[in-house]
Amino acid sequence: MLHRYLPMTDQDKKEMLQTIGVSSVDELFADIPESVRFQGTYNIKEAASESELVKELSKLSAKNANVKEHSSFLGAGVYDHYMPIIVDHVISRSEFYTAYTPYQPEISQGELQAIFEFQTMICELTGMDVANSSMYDGGTALAEAAMLSAGQTKNKKILVSAAVHPESRDVLKTYAKGQYLEVIEIPAKEGVTDLDALSAHMDSDVACVLVQYPNFFGQIEPLKEIEQIAHQGKTMFVVSSNPLALGALTPPGSFGADIVVGDAQPFGIPTQFGGPHCGYFATTAKLMRKIPGRLVGQTTDEDGKRGFVLTLQAREQHIRRDKATSNICSNQALNALAASVAMTALGKKGVKEMALQNIHKARYAMKALQEKGFSLVFTGPFFNEMVVVFNHSVTEINDYLISKGIIGGYDLGRDYPELENHMLIAVTELRTKQEIDQLVKELGDFHA
Numbered sequence: 001m002l003h004r005y006l007p008m009t010d011q012d013k014k015e016m017l018q019t020i021g022v023s024s025v026d027e028l029f030a031d032i033p034e035s036v037r038f039q040g041t042y043n044i045k046e047a048a049s050e051s052e053l054v055k056e057l058s059k060l061s062a063k064n065a066n067v068k069e070h071s072s073f074l075g076a077g078v079y080d081h082y083m084p085i086i087v088d089h090v091i092s093r094s095e096f097y098t099a100y101t102p103y104q105p106e107i108s109q110g111e112l113q114a115i116f117e118f119q120t121m122i123c124e125l126t127g128m129d130v131a132n133s134s135m136y137d138g139g140t141a142l143a144e145a146a147m148l149s150a151g152q153t154k155n156k157k158i159l160v161s162a163a164v165h166p167e168s169r170d171v172l173k174t175y176a177k178g179q180y181l182e183v184i185e186i187p188a189k190e191g192v193t194d195l196d197a198l199s200a201h202m203d204s205d206v207a208c209v210l211v212q213y214p215n216f217f218g219q220i221e222p223l224k225e226i227e228q229i230a231h232q233g234k235t236m237f238v239v240s241s242n243p244l245a246l247g248a249l250t251p252p253g254s255f256g257a258d259i260v261v262g263d264a265q266p267f268g269i270p271t272q273f274g275g276p277h278c279g280y281f282a283t284t285a286k287l288m289r290k291i292p293g294r295l296v297g298q299t300t301d302e303d304g305k306r307g308f309v310l311t312l313q314a315r316e317q318h319i320r321r322d323k324a325t326s327n328i329c330s331n332q333a334l335n336a337l338a339a340s341v342a343m344t345a346l347g348k349k350g351v352k353e354m355a356l357q358n359i360h361k362a363r364y365a366m367k368a369l370q371e372k373g374f375s376l377v378f379t380g381p382f383f384n385e386m387v388v389v390f391n392h393s394v395t396e397i398n399d400y401l402i403s404k405g406i407i408g409g410y411d412l413g414r415d416y417p418e419l420e421n422h423m424l425i426a427v428t429e430l431r432t433k434q435e436i437d438q439l440v441k442e443l444g445d446f447h448a
Helices: 010-020 051-061 086-091 111-128 138-151 166-178 195-201 223-230 284-290 333-371 396-404 435-446
Strands: 157-161 180-184 206-213 236-241 259-263 280-283 296-299 306-313 385-389 423-425
Touching: 010 180, 086 333, 111 280, 111 296, 138 157, 138 166, 138 236, 138 259, 138 280, 138 284, 138 396, 157 166, 157 223, 166 180, 166 385, 180 195, 180 223, 206 223, 223 236, 280 284, 284 296, 333 435, 396 423, 396 435
Parallel strands: 157 180, 157 206, 206 236, 236 259
Antiparallel strands: 259 280, 296 306, 385 423
């Protein structure tokens, strides 16, 4: 049965060729010389039927280690968290699932209100005045914050802590290259930003200081001290933060942050093998008109009823190109909706309880590992991730753990050569005492 994935009968093909005035598909390429056309056969499999293709792809998919069948201790920016079942029910509704930019408010009130609620909850978590309707992910949100800082201050240096996620730093460097900005990495000391090194690099040409809270090693950065160093002259203070951690930690806004960014993945968004996820971007009211992307505002109609509309849209397709703050031209509305539904379902008490469970379970794992004889590298306060040093390569250990049904932690040696044989272990609220005890046992057996 000749049935393609996008069905097109011979009659369909004939009618299309007649419409454009050619007799065959080959005639479409008549202007391309025979000498440059590929004459052989492609080294690919023959086209499979739909049922055969589904079967083959299902077999390939089954090879993946997933969090439904394994207990996962892998974090490093993407975490296995509880997702209220209502999230999938809401985001699967066609009016949300297929919606794009709600340019026509009269037919987009549901979508607009969902985005407005997302903005409101992000502001409450971060302690900031205003948030946009979401961004691609945490990494691009951080880079956009640096670009905003450079544009606002007219300065050319960006100081970023080495304890910021390595992938976010790479994205930042890519953005900065196009804007001719200099990115200077401030080393970490004992798992947090080296304050002496940060102070030494401060001068009148620094646009912003970027730190992560909790940082990539899971450690809690001293935001109060960093803010005092950062706010010299026009320099801006930017914090990238795990929004779930803010359910228990003092928000960056309370420490005088100018911009707070991050990834909303911990709320209602699956790990999804690394994406897509959803970035958030929050600022002070002073910077409202500089925010990239778009904002949804609340208003009233002519009858006095509450309504929602797109308000500030500071991108080049809406205003003069040279005045645009960003060329970002989309957002993650569906994932932002998922985060909104999850936060709403959990409520303020639920978010705090979820954050505290991460803290308590991570500390149980820490004590169990220490009792087994393993050493934690950093001793400062942390959220739900810790760095453990081993006497074998992390790759060997993780291969062993997978055979036991456990997804191990992140190999820090990939990004920090000085941390070879160091594993970043994440413990979320979904990890049970039995799973944590099993991890510790298997690590002990491997090193026995």
